[in-house]
């Protein structure tokens with residue numbers, strides 16, 4: 060007679076469904092981490108063209124028209140909803156939208172059907188930030204909760220992640236949320252993003268969600284990159300990742316604090332300012348202010364500053380906007396690795412696959 064075995068059935072392989080998948084910032088990271096993406100749902104035809112050219116699995120369409128049961132093998136949920144209505148910096152519309160969304164999130168968590176309210180918000184994009192919560196709750200109610208959830212948005216959305224986090228905590232998840240600084244993860248760019256990581260608590264072993272640990276120092280204007288915590292690497296400079304052969308300065312199209320004369324400046328020995336869809340409006344000059352060619356940040360360069368691979372096949376129209384919308388793959392790799400409890404070796408392998416900045420740093424002409 061064979062002895063009864065107490066062995067658990069093997070865990071299902073990880074598989075991601077990515078909502079609002081854009082040109083694939085998160086999916087490129089998942090690919091480098093060797094975590095399959097089942098699909099990325101995206102409605103913009105141009106972003107879909109880029110995804111298809113990059114061979115990223117894609118479901119073209121509106122996230123609101125799908126549900127977890129449409130992708131039953133996916134057990135990891137990721138989402139970077141559009142952020143436009145919250146980036147109305149400090150404006151009344153943004154604040155009003157936020158208060159409304161917080162109240163709707165609580166009602167959704169109590170299983171109230173708020174579909175009609177979401178459809179009738181002043182700006183329909185506002186409610187999209189709650190789509191990942193709808194998916195997470197639906198999967199729980201179907202008895203197949205996602206093992207891990209990763210969300211990304213602009214810092215103004217952190218209060219929404221707090222309410223979403225409380226709801227997920229009540230449903231059996233360990234949750235962490237925080238605003239992360241991309242340059243602290245080796246991205247040659249300063250950009251702040253509100254990240255939420257949720258991990259399903261299981262019967263066996265302790266599961267604790269935590270933000271990824273910083274690998275690089277935080278950038279502070281005027282503070283040398285060699286100063287600071289000796290256990291961290293210096294932040295990565297634009298000059299480390301761009302092919303330009305001489306030092307340069309990027310002059311922002313916008314004036315700091317609304318003063319058009321006080322334009323932001325970043326030298327090639329600093330990280331880039333936040334890459335947005337308007338990056339090509341910035342001028343690139345020599346340190347003495349004289350002309351340099353190319354005189355603008357090119358599409359390829361914008362992709363590199365976001366840590367996309369140099370050969371990411373940008374396609375369709377509005378490419379600068381596609382790039383500016385994305386989560387930098389390098390940050391996404393750190394966040395996914397933390398959410399999925401992947402080993403440091405797997406993360407290191409993904410980073411090595413993703414870019415060559417460590418080598419570039421050694422040969423950079425930019426002091």
Ligand SMILES: C[S@@+](CC[C@H](N)C(=O)[O-])C[C@H]1O[C@@H](n2cnc3c(N)ncnc32)[C@H](O)[C@@H]1O
Nearest residue numbers: 079081082083084085102103121122139385386
């Ligand atoms: C902030 S971007 C996300 C980028 C993506 N996480 C990445 O890393 O590349 C938001 C994306 O959501 C898409 N989007 C907006 N509303 C949508 C909807 N209802 N259904 C599907 N995609 C939508 C936009 O076209 C945009 O590409």
